[in-house]
Each structure stands twice: as structure tokens, then as C-alpha cells.
Amino acid sequence: MNKQDTLPKGISGEKHSEPNHYERRAIGSGIPNPMKHMAVFVTLTAACMAAVAAGERGGTLLDKVLLVSMSAIIVLAVHLLPALSRRWIMWPVWMGCLLCAMYGHLTFLIHASVHAEEDRAQHSALTVGTERQIEVTRESLGRINARPVATVAAELAVTRDSQQRTALRAEIAEGRRAEALDDELVKLSGISTVARSTRETDPVTASLAEVTRYSDGAVAIVIGMTFSVLIELVGALLWYEVLRHPDRDEGQTWNANTADVTDDVTHPDEAVTGFIKTEAPVTAATSAVTTELSGQVAPVINAIKIGECRPTVAGIRKYLGCSQARASELRRKLVGMGAV
Secondary structure (H helix, E strand, O other): OOHHHHOOOOOOOOOOOOOOHHHHHHHHHOOOOHHHHHHHHHHHHHHHHHHHHHHHHOOOHHHHHHHHHHHHHHHHHHHHHHHHOOOOOHHHHHHHHHHHHHHHHHHHHHHHHHHHHHHHHHOOHHHHHHHHHHHHHHHHHHOOOOOOHHHHHHHHHHOOOHHHHHHHHHHHHHHHHHHHHHHHHHHHHHHHHHHHHHHHOOHHHHHHHHHHOOOHHHHHHHHHHHHHHHHHHHHHHHHHHHHHOHHHHHHHHHHHHHHHHHHHHOOHHHHHHOOOOOOHHHHHHHHHHHHHHHHHHHHHHHHHHOOOOOOOHHHHHHHHOOOHHHHHHHHHHHHHHOOO
């Protein structure tokens, strides 16, 4: 039997058909992270809202461009500052940016509500029908050229000519018809105003205003501020998790490497071949793990010095968001170095 044929798969001199540990690590690190996608989506949404509101406040094209740029910068600052800096000076700046971003979002929400109210009022069946009646009444009223009834009646009282009296009586009838149309026009205008104001009000806002006994405007402002605060805090939290805990994305890669090491050293059926199995995969995986742990020692030491991390296994695990085994290994390294 050829010696090459007796070698287990992956131990021969030929190139291994499966990707090695470093290739698998590269593949695992490229797995899409839903939290990153969600953070980008939330930031883009908030920036677009602020940009639209800024565009409506600007006059010339240059004013709009500068206002849109300023609003986008403020939104990015609100979302990214907590993850990029932990110095105390950052928090007053962050609070100021948050208030400015809330103002922009509130402006957008109020303008959107006004546009929706106008659209509802324009397409209301009652409003449209009333407007048509008002238009017809005005046209009929415009075709009447009669003088006021009191004036014509006074002239009729002193007139003795029969033909002239007949004409004056007809003019009095037209005048009374004009007065009736004028009264109807006033009534229709009132109905149209009530219908428009009713349709313009958001039903939910009106219901909340009735329950809380506040005005519709106050309820709308509170709702808008709530939405504004939520979208900004959600964006800041997502970016904090993404940028402060990048090692969580490598959890699947770490498990894949561990599985590869186990597969390479636990095949009893291959032990009867009489050849010594190479330890290269185990050595490569162990070196990769050691390098990764060494790269995390310095950040943990710095975090312990500035009080951001407790020198315990639980504290290290909470700070890095890693497994219990990795936190224990880092703790042993820190004890061996005399850092704790």
C-alpha cells in the first residue's frame, strides 16, 4: 500500500480541500451584522427627517444646503458621540446636540401633520359638497342687481304710476331673494369652516386632548417630542453597541475555530494508520487564540486603571461582552502580569 494513500484526509502533502483557520476567520468576520444595518437605517432616517425640516426653514438654495448639512452633523453627533468618547466634556455637547436634533424632528413632524390635515380637509366629502354649494350661491347672488328692499319699498310708497309700481315690486322680490341667498351663503360658510376644522384635526390627537384636557397643539408637541427623543436614543444605543463591542461579531468565528481544533484532534479511527498525525492545525488555532487574547489585555488594563472595568471575571466579561472561558483566561493573564 502506498504511504500517501494511508495518510488521513488533510494530512497528505496535497493542499487541504477545506479552508484553514485563518480563511474561516475571514469568512466569519464578513457575516452581516443586523445591529449594524439597523444602526445605519436609524441614522439615515433621523438625518433625512432633520434635513427635510431644515430645507423648509431655508430661503435661498445656499441657506437650505447649509441648514441641511448642519442638521446632518448634529444627528451624527448625537448617534456617535457616546460610542466614540467617554470624557465628561462630551455629555454637555451631546445634550445640546440632542436638543437641536429634537427641534428639527419636531419641526418635521409638525409640518407633516399640517400637510396631512390639509390633505384630509381637501378630500373631505362634506367640505367638497359645501364648497360647491357656496360657489353656486355666489354665482346666483352675483346675477341679482336689485337695490336693498328698504330703499325700493320707500320709493314704492310715494310712486303713483302703475307700471313703475309693478317694476318696483319685482325689484323688491329680487332684493328679498338676494337677502335669502346671502343668509344661505353665511350658513354654508359656517358649515364649511366647522367641517374643515374637524377634518384637519388628527383623530388620535383629538381623542388624547379630550382625555388629558389639554389643547390639540400641546398634545401634538408632546407626541412629537417623544418620537424625537426615542429615535435619537435608539440610534445612539445601537452605535454604542456596534462600536464598543466589535468582538461580539467574532463569536461565530471563535466557535468555528474551536470546532476545527476539536475535529483535528478527535478522530480515533485514524489512529490505527501507524502514522503520526500532524499538530499544525492545533498549533495554528492555539496561536490565533493566544494572539487575540494578547490584543485584549492592554485595553482591559487601561479600563481597569480608569475605573471602567472591575478586575474580576464578571467585570471583564461584562466589559468585553465575551464568554466566561475567555474572561477567565484574560483574568489569569492579568494575574500573571501583576496587573491586578
